[in-house]
Amino acid sequence: MISLLLILLPLLSGIITFFIKKEAGARAWSLLAAIATFVVAIVAFTCYNNTASLSFSAPWMGILNSSFAIKADGMGAMLCMLTALSFPLIFISTWTTSYKKAHNFLGLMLLTQAGLMGVFLAMDALLFYFFWELALIPVYFICSQWGNEKRIKVTFKFFIYTFIGSLLMLIGILYIYSQTNSFAIDAFYNASLSSQQQMWVFWLFFVAFAIKMPIFPLHTWQPDAYEQSPTAATMVLSGIMVKMGVLGLLRWLLPVLPIASYSWGDTVSTMAVIGIIYASLIAFQQNDMKRLVAYSSIAHIGLMCVAVFSETQSSIQGTLFQMFAHGINILGMWIIVEIIERKFGTRKMNELGGIAKKAPALTIFFFVIAFANIALPLTNAFVGEFLMFNGILGSPVTQYGVAFMVAAGTGVILGAVYTLKMGRQVFLGKTNSRTEQGTDIVFHEKAILCVIVATIIITGVYPQHLLHSLEDITNSILHKSDVLPLLKTMKQ
């Protein structure tokens, strides 16, 4: 029941926000709603441990055998927590950014949050599809209304991309439904399609998730969309929304179509690895900070994709952990980009420089987050990436584990290079006319960056708690997607 509150709270408060015409009132109200959701999430995932109170089911479309079933398993809880934590931070960090008709902007943001929560909690394929789209529509309006110059075209590209993907997924869902006659997730897990059917249904699902993540070569919408969107929306897109794709792989693809996931695993991993190196090389060339972070995000997500298809406990747990870590890190990155853009009026790296002298606190925060982004030990991403690499190397389902690991490792090294290059160009060196007048960050900015840095270091030094909460779901995913015994019997 309490998990239903996680969807309803942002949904209703979002609708109310549309009617608060005063900007200050709308901002206060939406922040309050986001904090309330955060509190509910904390209460839900710390005080309630039994699954009964975290799940909710009501009849919905009886004729279609679809029900409004939501449940917070380990993965859902972690992602809901990430969402609930991110939104207050986003609202505070953009507190002084001015938006025309702020109440509409904030209302749409809260609707997005409701959609995202729904995607993470849905345990019914049709419901999942509904929320999958519901999360997209408000983002479309946010980005087209409040984005930069080329926003309409770019956002439209993004929308059409994801819409085609989700329609293909709909066919996949309908195809499995035609075999099971139920949309419930357990029915999907027990669908046991023949391997021939799985082989092509796999792609219907995978294309949808790959577009969202994004995986090479379906990533072309992403850098443009990140660049042109208002930064608050970029935070949501890159911090939380890409996790929809990874969640889709882990919850709706691997366990539902295990044989196909095994057979196509190498193909998909190859695509992801190409994406990692390709994106890293392009990131290296970027001058715009937003584009650089966007490409680095493609590389990080690509690594998660490889890890998912390695199908070992270490890699899956690492992916889950990294989903949280990446969400926090990239959020921190965007907050800093937003602050710099607001203070100095540009995101071009060659126009910046020497900020360290003018804004030491900002610089310290940036470097901690940058270290987390390149997975230095003691930061959260180190734990995740270490587990993922460990899993990829020891993967029993692919022969090319070493090759994937070497290629993905190259990506990580390149990641360090371009991230530090950005640090050097923007923060170190001499000040120029643009950065001369710079001032350091103020209290509320320090506070949210403190929260992010604290999360990075705490989960980096003591990951045990989070890892433990992800253990059950990892085992259950692996158990359902384990095809090796099946293949052995087939060979005999």
Added chain:
Amino acid sequence: MNALVLSAIFGVVMMFSGVVFKRNASIKATGIIAMIVLLLVNCMEMGNIKFFKFDVSAFMVFNDYALFFNSIAIFATLVYLVLTSAEMEKVGRNLAEYFALIFFIIAGITLTTSFTSLLTLFLGIEIISIPLYILTGSDKRNLKSNEAALKYFLMGSFSTGIMLMGIALIYGSQGSFSIDAMNFSAAAKTPNLHIAGMLFLLFAMSFKASVAPFHFWTPDVYDGAPTVFTSFMATIVKAAVFIGFVRLFGGAFGKLESTWSLWVAVMIAATLFVGNITAVFQQSVKRMLSYSSIAQAGFLLFGVYVMNEAGREGLLIYSAAYCLATIGIFAVLSKMTDYSFEGFNGLAKHQPLLAFTTTICLLSLAGIPLTAGFLGKFYMLKAAVSNGGNLWLVIFAVVMAAVSVYYYFRVIQAMYFKDGPVQSVAATPLEKYTLLIVCVLIILIGVFPNVFLNWLYFSR
């Protein structure tokens, strides 16, 4: 039966109302009240209260499916009249006649949706078509309207001829007009006669439903006709023709499915392709909507193609969703001075409510979840997938659905993200509330289709 008899009577009443009433407002009120009465008596018949007890079972059977669709059609017409009767006055001086013709069309629709004899189908289709020819040309001083009417009339009569030929051939092969008495067995020695007849009927119905490659009249006629009547033609009439289509091919030619299913599949693909791709290149919203109506016909045709229960239910939801949404958009469009996409620029600023309702209608047409349009598409795809063996068509259909997003969203973009001059779009409060009700219905059907479909199940 209730609706059939009363709509014919009301048609005559409306014709004379022009003589009795001098003011348009009274005519409008009479028409709308008559339509409400019509809706009520049709709902009564669903509840098994029949006023007229003639034995017509040889010609038509008013089963639940037909009655349910008639309710949808009459309700949609009611919404249509409330929304656009003000614009109808501006077309010409003969408001009473327009209302009368619309009532006659409703009579034709009830015939078309509940026929069991091919002759009744022919009558129904003709009763629909002839008033439409007149309505198309009702803007007498407009050359485009005249051209459209003549074109429609010539092409329409030609297809009627083909239809009659088809019926004659079927009669020759079967010795009966009744669709229940048709007995096509694969072992028949000379199937050519009825296969030829069936194809003639397929072509004629495709023409009436504007299915490619028989769609060429559609854009010109829809564009030339006064916008208020385009709205009626493109929605309610088209949906009714599809109900007749399904009845004909499910009932009479069901056993010959292997013969025609490939034809229909190719026609679906062609319709979707032509409709969507051409709509992308239109500069006028009205023309875009004509092509979009062709594209939507492609999805409606799935109901004919799949031949299962889900497809028939899907046809109901789809037609309800499509009619409501398109009527809503046309209602706003008919108030605009500039029909191009640029004409919609900045509408959200000056008329937030109209822009909002148009957006909901467009989202529904594009098939975005939480709207009725999504559920219609969902049902059609579900029916097609569970039918099996035609996944290429399903995948093609969703790719085309994604294309349709492009041109529907162009209107949304114009309204919300672009600036434009202040438009003098005057909508009365009644029209605004009706539009809001339409939006609420679209979302309600999209979220709780049970409420809608249960009518169908309970009345059984």
